[in-house]
Amino acid sequence: MTLPTFDLMFIPAIQALQDLGGSGTTEEIYNKVVQLLNLPDEILDITHKNTSQSEVEYRLGWTRTYLKKYGILQNSARGVWSLVPKAIDINRLNPREIVKTVQEAYKIATVTPVPLDPTDETTIFPPDILEETAWHQKLHEILLSLDPSAFERLAQRLLRESGFIQVQVTGKSGDGGIDGVGIARINGFLSFHVLFQCKRYQGSITAGQIRDFRGAMQGRTDKGLFITTGKFTKDAIKEATRDGAPPIDLIDGEQLVQRLKELELGVKITMIESVEVDASWFKEI
Numbered sequence: 001m002t003l004p005t006f007d008l009m010f011i012p013a014i015q016a017l018q019d020l021g022g023s024g025t026t027e028e029i030y031n032k033v034v035q036l037l038n039l040p041d042e043i044l045d046i047t048h049k050n051t052s053q054s055e056v057e058y059r060l061g062w063t064r065t066y067l068k069k070y071g072i073l074q075n076s077a078r079g080v081w082s083l084v085p086k087a088i089d090i091n092r093l094n095p096r097e098i099v100k101t102v103q104e105a106y107k108i109a110t111v112t113p114v115p116l117d118p119t120d121e122t123t124i125f126p127p128d129i130l131e132e133t134a135w136h137q138k139l140h141e142i143l144l145s146l147d148p149s150a151f152e153r154l155a156q157r158l159l160r161e162s163g164f165i166q167v168q169v170t171g172k173s174g175d176g177g178i179d180g181v182g183i184a185r186i187n188g189f190l191s192f193h194v195l196f197q198c199k200r201y202q203g204s205i206t207a208g209q210i211r212d213f214r215g216a217m218q219g220r221t222d223k224g225l226f227i228t229t230g231k232f233t234k235d236a237i238k239e240a241t242r243d244g245a246p247p248i249d250l251i252d253g254e255q256l257v258q259r260l261k262e263l264e265l266g267v268k269i270t271m272i273e274s275v276e277v278d279a280s281w282f283k284e285i
Contacts, residue, residue, distance in 0.1 A: 002043075003055055003056065003059070004056070005059065006059040006060070006062040006063045006066065007096070007098070009033060009037075009059065009060055009063040010063060010093065010095045010098060011090055011093060011095070012036045012037055013029060013063050013067060014072065014083070014088060014090060014093070015036060015090060016032035016033050016036060017029065017073075017081065018083070022082055022083050023082035023083070024080070024081060024082075025079060025081070026064075026079060026081065026258065029064070029081060030057060034056070039056065041204075043056065044056055044233075044234075045203070045204050045231065047203075049137070051140035051141060051202075051253075052140055052143070052144060052201070052228075052229040052230045052231070053136070053140055053253055057254055066098060066102050067098070070098045070101060071084060072088060079262070139260065139261075139266070140253060140257060142266075143200065143256070144200060146200060148200060151198055151229075152169045152179050152180065153169065154198075155169075155180065155198040156168075156180060158227075158256075158263070159182050161263045161265060162259075162263070163184070164182040164183060164184050164185070164194070165185060166181075166182060166183045167182035168180055168181050177197045177209075177213050177216055178195050178196075178197060178216050179197050180196050180198075181193065181195055182194050192222065192223055193221045193222075193223070194223045194225050195216075195217050195220060195223075195225070196225040196227060197213050197225075197227070198228070199227070199228045199230070200228075200229050201228050201229055201230035202229065202230055203231070204230055204231040204236070205228055205230060205231070205232045205236050207233065207236045207239040210236050210240050213248065214245060217246055221246075222246050223247065223248075224246065225249045225251070226240070226248055226249070226250050226251070227251045227256060228251070228252060229253040231252050231253065232250050237250065
C-alpha cells in the first residue's frame with residue numbers, strides 16, 4: 001500500500017464526518033479516515049519531512065482545507081470540523097474537479113493534467129492557505145529541537161495553563177519514565193492525581209512503552225498522561241485504554257501543537273480585518 005494523496009482522501013473525509021454525525025475534531029476525522037482506508041502502521045509511521053507530524057496527517061490537512069475552500073466543510077474556532085448543511089452525494093463528487101475549482105478560484109497556475117502529488121506544494125496549493133501550515137511545521141521543528149529538560153518545563157506550563165495545580169517536574173532517573181506529577185481539578189470540586197511522562201520523540205510510541213509507564217504508575221495513582229511530539233501506534237492506543245488497567249491519556253505531536261495554539265503558548269494569532277462595501281445598503285437610503 002502507498003501513501004494516499006490528499007485528493008484521494010476527499011471522499012473518505014466526507015464519509016468520516018457523515019459517520020461521526022456531521023461533525024468531528026481533527027483527531028476524530030483522522031482516526032475514522034485511517035479506519036476507512038485500513039491504513040497499516042508502516043504507512044502511518046511515515047513522518048512529514050523532519051517534523052513529528054505524520055505524512056497522512058499532513059496530507060489530510062490539505063484534504064480538509066480543499067474541501068473547505070470548495071464549500072463542503074467548515075470549521076469553528078475550537079477546531080471542530082463539520083459538513084456544510086446541504087445534501088452531499090459522494091457518488092457525484094469528482095476529486096479532480098474539486099482541486100481544479102479551488103486552484104482556479106485562487107488564480108493558481110496549473111498544468112494539464114492537474115498535478116495531485118502533495119510534494120509539489122507550490123503548484124497545487126494556493127499561496128494563502130500554504131501559510132496556514134507554515135506555523136504548524138515550524139512549531140514541530142522547534143519542539144523537536146528543545147532539550148529534554150526544556151520540554152519537561154513546557155509540559156509543566158501546558159498542564160498549568162490547562163487547569164492543573166501543584167504540577168511538579170521530577171525528572172528522576174530510574175523512575176520508570178515518570179517525569180512529573182500534578183492534580184487535575186474538575187469544575188472546582190473533584191480532583192485526582194496524575195503522573196505524566198513527556199517524550200520529545202520523532203518516531204512512534206509503542207505499546208511496550210505504554211506498559212512500562214503503567215508499571216511505574218502502579219500503586220501511586222489511578223491516572224496517567226503521556227505527552228509526546230511523536231505518534232502512538234495502534235497497539236499503543238489500545239494498550240492505553242485496555243479494560244481492567246489504569247487508564248492513560250495520550251497527547252501526540254498533532255494534539256500538542258494544536259493545544260499550544262489554543263493556549264497561545266509560543267504562538268501569536270493575528271486577526272486580519274476584512275472590510276466589504278454593501279452597495280445594496282445605499283440603495284435603501
